[in-house]
Amino acid sequence: MSHKTFSLFGNIQILLTVLLILSGASRAQNISLDNDIKEIDTYLNEKFPQDGPGAVVLVAKDGEIIMRKAYGMADLELGVPLKPEMVFRIGSITKQFTAASIMMLAEQDKLSLGDDITQFIPDYPTRVHKITIHHLLNHTSGIKSFDEVEDFYTNIRNDFAPLEFVDTFKNEPMDFEPGEQFKYNNSGYFLLGIIIEKISGMTYEEFVHQRIFKSLGMTNSYYGSHSRIIPNRASGYQETEKGFMNADYLSMSQMYAAGALLSTADDMWTWTKALHSGQVVSHESLELMTAPTRYGEGKTEGYGYGLWLKPLFEEKTVEHNGGINGYLTHALYLPERKIFVALLTNALVVADAPFLARWTAALLCGKDVHRKKAITPDSKVLDDVVGVYKISEGEFLTITREETKLFSQKTGGQKVEFFASSDTEFFYEYSFAHFTIVRDDYGKVIKMVMHGQGPDEEAFKTSQKPVIREAVELGVDTFSDYEGEYASEEGIEITIRQKEGKFYAQLKDQPEFEIFAEGANTFFFKVADAQLEFIRNEEGKVTGLLIHQGGRTLTMKRK
Numbered sequence: 211m212s213h214k215t216f217s218l219f220g221n222i223q224i225l226l227t228v229l230l231i232l233s234g235a236s237r238a239q240n241i242s243l244d245n246d247i248k249e250i251d252t253y254l255n256e257k258f259p260q261d262g263p264g265a266v267v268l269v270a271k272d273g274e275i276i277m278r279k280a281y282g283m284a285d286l287e288l289g290v291p292l293k294p295e296m297v298f299r300i301g302s303i304t305k306q307f308t309a310a311s312i313m314m315l316a317e318q319d320k321l322s323l324g325d326d327i328t329q330f331i332p333d334y335p336t337r338v339h340k341i342t343i344h345h346l347l348n349h350t351s352g353i354k355s356f357d358e359v360e361d362f363y364t365n366i367r368n369d370f371a372p373l374e375f376v377d378t379f380k381n382e383p384m385d386f387e388p389g390e391q392f393k394y395n396n397s398g399y400f401l402l403g404i405i406i407e408k409i410s411g412m413t414y415e416e417f418v419h420q421r422i423f424k425s426l427g428m429t430n431s432y433y434g435s436h437s438r439i440i441p442n443r444a445s446g447y448q449e450t451e452k453g454f455m456n457a458d459y460l461s462m463s464q465m466y467a468a469g470a471l472l473s474t475a476d477d478m479w480t481w482t483k484a485l486h487s488g489q490v491v492s493h494e495s496l497e498l499m500t501a502p503t504r505y506g507e508g509k510t511e512g513y514g515y516g517l518w519l520k521p522l523f524e525e526k527t528v529e530h531n532g533g534i535n536g537y538l539t540h541a542l543y544l545p546e547r548k549i550f551v552a553l554l555t556n557a558l559v560v561a562d563a564p565f566l567a568r569w570t571a572a573l574l575c576g577k578d579v580h581r582k583k584a585i586t587p588d589s590k591v592l593d594d595v596v597g598v599y600k601i602s603e604g605e606f607l608t609i610t611r612e613e614t615k616l617f618s619q620k621t622g623g624q625k626v627e628f629f630a631s632s633d634t635e636f637f638y639e640y641s642f643a644h645f646t647i648v649r650d651d652y653g654k655v656i657k658m659v660m661h662g663q664g665p666d667e668e669a670f671k672t673s674q675k676p677v678i679r680e681a682v683e684l685g686v687d688t689f690s691d692y693e694g695e696y697a698s699e700e701g702i703e704i705t706i707r708q709k710e711g712k713f714y715a716q717l718k719d720q721p722e723f724e725i726f727a728e729g730a731n732t733f734f735f736k737v738a739d740a741q742l743e744f745i746r747n748e749e750g751k752v753t754g755l756l757i758h759q760g761g762r763t764l765t766m767k768r769k
Contacts, residue, residue, distance in 0.1 A: 246573050247277050253581060257566065258282040263447045263454060263557035264292045268475035269570060270550040275479070284444040284556065286454060296444045297430055297472050298554040300539050301532025304471040305399050306499075307418055309347055309516030310485065311406050313495040314421060320409045323347070323498075330405045331373075335380055343405065345388045346398035347515040348503040354382040355395045356464070360718070366535075369463045372404050372414075392503055392511040396468040399516075403467025414467050426484050428477040434462035434470040443472070446536015447557040454557065457536025469534055475552040478541050482550055486528075486543065500528055522568055523577050523663050531564045540567040549574050562640040572642070579642060582631035586614050591633045594655050595647055598676055599669035604761065607658075607669055608676045608739075622760020624738045679734045681726035689713055689727075691752050692744050696766040704757070704766060706742075715742065 250269070258264040264282015268275060280292035315321050321330075323344040328334055334341075345351035356362060356379040370378075379397050386393070403414040410417050415433035423431045432440055436459070446457040462470040473481075484490050491499070499515040512519040518529050522544070529542040539554045540563045553567040572579045592611050599607045601620070608619050616636070619625045628638045637644035645660040660667045689708050697703045703718040706725075713733070716722035725733040731744040731752075740759035747753050757764040 243271075243276065243574075249573065249580065250277065250570050251279065253569075254279075254281050254566070257561040258555070260291075262286075263555065263560055265553055265555040265561070265563070265566075266292060266294050266296060266298070266475045267570070268294070268479055268550075268552045269574070270479055271574060272548045273483075278475070282556075286445070286447065292444060292556070293442070295430065295474055295476065296442045297432070297440055297474055298444055298539060298556060299434060299446065299532070299534050299537040300471055300473050300478075300541075300554070301465075301469045301534035301537060302396075303473075303478075303530045303532040303539060303541055304465070304467065304469045306485075306516035306530055307422060307471060307481075308399050308402050308406070308414075308467040309499055309514075310490050311417060311421065312343060312347065312402055313491045313499065313515070315406065315409050317492060317495060321405070327401060327405070330408045331376070331401065334376070334401075337384060339384070339388050341388045343402070346402050348392070348505075348511075348513060349395045349398060350389050350392055350503060350505045351395060351398050352384040352386040352388050352390070352393075353395060353397045353401075354379055354385055355393075356397045356400065358718075366458070366460045366464065369461045371463070372400070372407070372466060375400065375464060375466070376404070390506050392505050392509075392513065394513075399468035400466050406467070418471070422481075422490070423477075426480055426489070428473070428480055431471065431473040431477045431481075434465065434472055436462070440472065442474075444556040447560075448536060449557060449559050457558070460535040465534065469532065475554055478552045478554075479550060482541065482543050486545060521663070522572055523575070525571075525575055527568075527571070529567075533558060538563045540564040542567045542571055544571060544575070547571075547575055565640040569642075582629075582635070582637045582644070584629040585631060587630045587633050591630070592616065595636070596676065597655070598672045598674040599658055600672050601667065601669045606672075606674075610676045610678065619739050622739050622762075625736060679726075679728055681734075682728065684713070684727035686711060692755075694752075695769040696755055697769055698764055698766045700764075702764065702766070703769075704755075706755075 250267070254265060254267060258281035260282060262282050263286070264280065266280045267277060269277040278294045280294045280296070282292055284290045284292040284296055312321070316323060321343060324342050327341050327343065327346065328336060341351050341353065359379050359382055385391070406414055406417055412420070418433065422428065430442070447454045448457050485496065488496070499517055500519060501514050502519055503511040503513050505511065516530065520527050520529060525544050526546060527542055527544055529540065532539040536558060537554070537556055538558050542551045543549070549571050551567045551570045553563045555561065555563050569579055592614065595616065596609050596611050599609070601607055604621070606621050610617050615627060616630070617625050617627050626638060628636050630636050634647050635644065636647070643660065643662045645658045647655050648657050648659060650656050655671055657668055657670045660669060686708055692706050693708060695703060695705050705716045707714050713725050713727070714722045715725045723735055723737050725735055725742060728734050731746065733742040734740070738759070740757060743756040743758065744752050745754040745756065752768060754765065754767045757766065
């Protein structure tokens with residue numbers, strides 16, 4: 211009897227010890243989580259000041275909301291602060307709702323993913339190709355995206371019926387044969403909206419409202435409308451050289467099934483839980499939605515149906531961003547970690563919402579992404595890091611200095627500012643990339659070690675000196691010789707123009723960038739490692755130009 215008694219007390223002692231250990235581990239985890247939330251809160255407070263456009267963040271872990279907070283203003287004119295329950299345009303996050311709607315109809319045997327789109331839109335000009343619903347869902351159709359069509363941005367205020375808007379892009383040349391390439395495409399999702407309407411007998415707006423929003427209790431999600439009163443809608447803004455302005459008007463009839471929905475962070479969490487638990491579509495359909503796209507000859511792209519599949523370090527993610535007039539949003543889910551992050555902002559370019567959402571998720575996964583504090587090193591350190599570093603054959607990273615600011619530029623790439631966190635450590639804003647400089651025994655910089663989401667890379671410092679391009683004065687009258695449109699045999703087009711004494715170049719369907727005169731007939735970009743060289747004939751008339759970038763030259767003729 212006594213032997214059993216001692217054994218029992220021994221087991222109780224072991225149990226108490228185990229409980230104490232588990233309790234200590236739980237407290238440590240809670241402290242770590244609290245610290246992460248504080249770091250996220252500090253970061254977002256810095257990026258979204260109280261007197262500017264702001265953001266709503268919602269973070270959930272293991273099925274529970276651990277952070278739900280608003281920053282900045284919902285209405286700058288009325289001085290109304292943002293609240294966590296406010297409504298935002300979600301832009302291209304709309305695409306996952308459209309894709310799920312198609313999968314719901316497929317599960318009812320009302321369509322097949324291999325169906326030719328002419329079964330539903332008979333007069334669509336497929337140019338003897340078979341374009342399937344599958345091609346529309348994963349951006350492999352080859353149809354030109356409507357936002358790449360000439361004059362799209364000059365007509366964004368116009369309202370269209372769905373088929374009327376299709377007329378604005380359907381006769382454009384195809385970018386490639388269906389299934390041969392991947393190219394993100396808004397037109398494909400616009401056409402999916404029409405297919406949903408044809409099959410269901412409902413408008414796209416009615417279908418999404420009845421079958422998704424109402425069914426799941428997403429009471430603060432809507433199809434976009436400028437005229438409808440939408441409670442708690444946050445105003446959208448754009449940042450300009452003169453400060454914030456109201457976002458340009460954009461007809462939601464043109465965004466439609468590709469980007470017209472509005473929602474809240476709470477409703478996005480409701481949607482994500484439902485989608486990944488089988489409440490919206492079957493697990494088999496979800497697997498199709500979250501399978502990488504295969505195209506061409508064995509190539510793959512990290513995109514499923516309406517969802518990006520981007521690795522976050524070694525973690526798997528299911529995510530999408532939305533950029534639309536006045537708003538930049540991101541929703542991210544890590545299925546294996548059960549972590550969800552929604553970051554909705556009401557200004558298009560104030561801060562990088564996708565990076566901030568991914569950074570938040572990475573921090574919660576225990577990744578070493580703790581923010582670094584920028585310092586200003588002394589002049590010698592700045593001078594030492596300047597130079598040309600060889601990454602691989604034909605690929606270099608050039609570091610330059612402008613007073614106390616440092617910039618890096620890969621061969622043919624954009625010029626990006628970076629910051630020092632110590633005399634040897636440097637980092638980029640809105641990026642996981644950072645690097646360390648390594649010195650020899652005499653203190654001379656010999657290489658840098660670049661860190662990011664993958665394996666470390668080394669780049670060795672060369673004896674080359676950075677090419678510093680100096681702008682020269684050029685009169686507006688002289689520049690008039692170059693103004694006009696130019697095109698290459700490959701169909702690439704560029705427009706050269708001047709505005710208010712400054713000179714600009716704009717590739718078709720791309721933003722315009724300022725160019726600077728370097729000499730007679732030569733100009734350069736400051737935002738990228740690219741130069742323009744204008745060609746004159748024997749009479750001195752400008753007949754074409756050359757674009758030099760990344761060791762390549764593109765010849766263009768004046769139109």
